[in-house]
Amino acid sequence: MKRLLMTLTFAIATITLCNAQKIEMEKGFGGYKYTQNGTRLTMGQVVAAVQSNPEAYNLIKKAQSKKTTASLMSLVGGALIGWPIGASIGGGDPNWTLAGVGAGFVAVSIPIASGGNKKAKQAVELYNSSLDSASNISFRPEFKIVANANGIGLSVNF
Known part of the structure; x- marks a missing residue:
């Protein structure tokens, strides 16, 4: 859960702050x-x-x-x-x-x-x-929902 929250926070910050x-x-x-x-x-x-x-x-x-x-x-x-x-x-x-x-x-x-x-x-x-x-x-991020042995997560590819 902590990783998911950090990933989402990073993705949102990148999207909002990097665009001039x-x-x-x-x-x-x-x-x-x-x-x-x-x-x-x-x-x-x-x-x-x-x-x-x-x-x-x-x-x-x-x-x-x-x-x-x-x-x-x-x-x-x-x-x-x-x-x-x-x-x-x-x-x-x-x-x-x-x-x-x-x-x-x-x-x-x-x-x-x-x-x-x-x-x-x-x-x-x-x-x-x-x-x-x-x-x-x-800048075209790609969001995917990933499921593996460790659980379900969100993948962000830049």
Whole structure:
């Protein structure tokens, strides 16, 4: 009885703990939201989670780089747009050329951010598909009820 209990405990623990969880990606206001097991992940946490798959890791690193570049460009663009608007509100003489340059920065950052989101989506899909194939192919336990001279038992083959 003790062996049966230990075998069942080991089998259940192996099944529940060895399977990695999928990363879900959904579009929200201001960007994408990554979740795993119901907890929200930052881009750095997604990079760490995907590290076991080299192809997905390379894609997510490129996505992270593009996201950082786009964020910096949009920040600079927003500041260049806001400066003349603030000067205009304050009663000063605004430099609208500066606002035009800022609009250019923002316009360039949009396709960069879009490319980063596409790379991130590809990376997450690649990672999730590798989890599906790994869990379905390599881990197929086989349970059998065995009877011999020592009694009846449960056999688990991996």
